[in-house]
Amino acid sequence: MKRLYFVEPVVALYAFSSFLSYPLVQQFVYRRLWEQLTNTPYPVSQDSSSCAGNNSSNHSSFHEEVQRDASLFSLYTQLFTVIPSLIVTFLLVTYSDWGGRKMTIIMPLIGMLLYTLFFLAISFYELNIYLLIATSFLSSLFGGPATFLGGCFAYVADLCKDSRQNMVRMARLDMMIGLLTGVAAVSTGYFLKAAGFNWPLLTSALFQCLNLSYAIFVLKETVTKAPHGAVLVGESSPRRSGLKRMIFGVYEMFKNTRGKSRVVLILLILIFTSYNMAYAGGMSLMTLFELNEPLCWTEILIGYGSALSTTVFLVSFGGVFLFTYCRMPPLYIVLIGILSAVISMVLIAFTKTTLMMFLVHVPLFLSIMPFPVLRAMMSKIIPGTEQGALFASLSCLDSLTFSVSSTIFNSVYAATVGWFSGFSFLLSAGLCAIPLFILGVVGVIGVDVLKEEGQPVASLEDENENSPVPN
The missing domain is CATH 1.20.1250.20 (MFS general substrate transporter like domains)
Known part of the structure; x- marks a missing residue:
């Protein structure tokens, strides 16, 4: 074949x-x-809500x-x-x-x-x-x-x-x-x-x-495997080469970054991680919230809600293309994305009707934009030889943050669902204050660093050139 x-x-x-x-x-x-x-x-109800007719x-x-x-x-x-x-x-x-x-x-x-x-x-x-x-x-x-x-x-x-x-x-x-x-x-x-x-x-x-x-x-297969027992150039063994990249890659990334650039890089990583924590935690509760009163969505509505959530990725990437085409500063693009998530989470917390639940997805459409823009900004700061270490670190942080935030938010939701089921979404919106504050710090102390590294940095082409794994 x-x-x-x-x-x-x-x-x-x-x-x-x-x-x-x-x-x-x-x-x-x-x-x-x-x-x-x-x-x-x-x-199971034929109505749009499985709670219809039974509100005891x-x-x-x-x-x-x-x-x-x-x-x-x-x-x-x-x-x-x-x-x-x-x-x-x-x-x-x-x-x-x-x-x-x-x-x-x-x-x-x-x-x-x-x-x-x-x-x-x-x-x-x-x-x-x-x-x-x-x-x-x-x-x-x-x-x-x-x-x-x-x-x-x-x-x-x-x-x-x-x-x-x-x-x-x-x-x-x-x-x-x-x-x-x-x-x-x-x-x-x-x-x-x-x-x-x-x-x-x-x-x-x-x-x-x-x-x-x-x-x-x-x-x-795209990678040609080395013969059994072959040794990579400059390394004692293929296994040690891979292990060395895992253990020392992040250390070398920070070591080879200049003083002020290193500070900005750390701040951008903190923005990436803190925003991911707040956003992923809130989104992980969407289905449970939709199943609960007063929405009590049926299977059909949950399917439509999930479909709307997936369109967020498409619209957000379209927004990045549009804003970078208009040469909007990347920090502003990140700001717009975070604010869109804040607005959506606050609206979800107080949503009581099916129509409103669908409408809250509208501001959410731009909430993914900070991830590719932050990746591109970080890739411009570090040397070209350390790109792999950067994106390996971001991939690890992405997976770990999602798991931790999902664990925390599910615990909070279980403890608060009895008196206010929307509390976890307000918590998600409140936690977005952390990346917003750090973003302001970057805007004050990091403008010269970002300009030195060759802005604009929010180009998706630049990001994809450096990163094989988008968020």
Whole structure:
């Protein structure tokens, strides 16, 4: 069989199949917890709200308790999966530099297929839902979305000969991810309403089998493996080379950066991390909030909500292109993105109707902009030989921050859902004050540094030239 340098089908099938099953997890846990608590079937309504027609105080107390238990379930899942996933991601991505990119693509696909099959078995045989936590742990041993996307973007970078081609192909991958996850999220709602949990999970597993077959038998490797026992130039062994890059890469990055530039670099990293903490924490609670009173969204509406969330990536990247074309200073672009997230989180906290819940996504559309702009600004500060260390560090911080913030916000949500379910979103908006303050400091002390490094720095082409893994 002829092998191809064409990774786009792998990304497309991964995005569609993963979001065909991912939105089902919280809904499945929520329904099973409801049945265990009340000893009654979950109330399925033909109305836009599953709370319609049943607003008794007893019914409301059940919702509060199920919300609390479902939030803690998400917390336990994060605790058992974050560490192994991070370790495997580091090992696989490091190994791919000399062992080949396909391993970083195939291993997460295997883990995702195992998770979906076990999820299907738990649903079909009505097994204990806490087995999903063990299944998540098993899947994390094969890597996760960060491993897969890192491998795919590195694969594309290997094929691209110039920055323009690199930008176009990576932007195309981003667009495919956004569009297909949105289509899958909408499809899941109708699928679940018509056929229950088993059929969408089985369909997702079939797509994943097809995707895995393509990755193994059709996709061609881009990295030429060194002969067994070969030693890289300047290193004692390939393994030590990779280990050295992992351990000393970050140290060398800061060491080779000049005094004031080093301060600005640290401040930009703090902005990136603190904003990611606040934003990811709030977004991780969206489905639980939509399931709770007074919204009580059905499967269809949750699918539409998930689809809107995925369009945030597309619109935000479009906003960066537009603002950089108009030569807006990158610090202003970051400011607009953070403020859009603050406005959305505050509105979500006080949302009581379905229409309002859809409308709060409008300011949220620009909330992803700070991530690519900050990446581009940081890449302009450090020497060209340290780009890999920078983006490896950012990738680690991204994954770790998401897991930690999800854990913290799920704990806070479980503790506050009884008296004000929107408190966690206000907390998310309040935490955005930290990156806003640091951004102001950078604007005061770092303007000369940024100008020295050759502004404008917010170009997506520059970012994609330096980073194989966008946020």
